[in-house]
Amino acid sequence: MGSADRNGPGTGTTRERVRRGEAAPAGRAEPPLVVLHGWLGLASGLAALVVVLLGAWYAGKGEPGPVDGRIQDAVYGVEPPWRYAARGLDSLGEPLGAALLVGAVAAGCLLLRRPRAAVFAVVGVALPVLAATLLKHLVGRTIHGDANLSYPSGHTAFLTAVALVLGLLAAGGRARPLPVLAVAAAVGAAMAWAQVALGAHYATDTLAGGCTALALVPPAGWLVDRAADRLAARSAPGDPT
Numbered sequence: 001m002g003s004a005d006r007n008g009p010g011t012g013t014t015r016e017r018v019r020r021g022e023a024a025p026a027g028r029a030e031p032p033l034v035v036l037h038g039w040l041g042l043a044s045g046l047a048a049l050v051v052v053l054l055g056a057w058y059a060g061k062g063e064p065g066p067v068d069g070r071i072q073d074a075v076y077g078v079e080p081p082w083r084y085a086a087r088g089l090d091s092l093g094e095p096l097g098a099a100l101l102v103g104a105v106a107a108g109c110l111l112l113r114r115p116r117a118a119v120f121a122v123v124g125v126a127l128p129v130l131a132a133t134l135l136k137h138l139v140g141r142t143i144h145g146d147a148n149l150s151y152p153s154g155h156t157a158f159l160t161a162v163a164l165v166l167g168l169l170a171a172g173g174r175a176r177p178l179p180v181l182a183v184a185a186a187v188g189a190a191m192a193w194a195q196v197a198l199g200a201h202y203a204t205d206t207l208a209g210g211c212t213a214l215a216l217v218p219p220a221g222w223l224v225d226r227a228a229d230r231l232a233a234r235s236a237p238g239d240p241t
Helices: 004-008 014-020 038-058 066-075 080-091 093-110 115-139 153-170 178-197 203-235
Strands: none
Touching: 014 066, 014 080, 038 115, 038 178, 038 203, 066 178, 066 203, 080 093, 080 153, 080 178, 093 115, 093 153, 115 153, 115 178, 115 203
């Protein structure tokens, strides 16, 4: 009987223990980014379903739906100082503001010696934004003319993704996801309000934007974890025991 059988599952080479999930990879100083199950996995799956269903319903259309019209009547055309707040939020989703915000988050992660968190900050935000851009062309919903594709809202996807990334990093991969989801929803709702108030999007565009982020950020974190763990396992030194 080998030493691993005599001494229980906690023995064996370092590389074997990493592969079985019984030990952290050598050199790993970071907690897992995302544990993709339970409430977080369910929320991600439901969000993806919402994006698909709304996209199918509004494909090729250029008019607001009944809910869009009511919200637009209540929110559109806000006066200062609320208009200044809406423009400030909108600027965060513009190329310069987005680059500065994501760069600051990634730089902070690197200063804290959390390289996989820095990668997550970039990938976790870039993926929903790229998906929103692709979906705009696939769905073809427009606002203010045929040249203005609106579904889903890239600005809402961006800021919701940033909030999700920050929330998951702050809470830790194994923390309860409900507070993280609540904060991300509040941040996404703020950007959604700004987009409708400025006339840039219908309300359902912004809902789909937030759901795009929720559908993709947790899987992005899970994939970054898996890739980082595999690299660490490959570089783990052999253990004669």
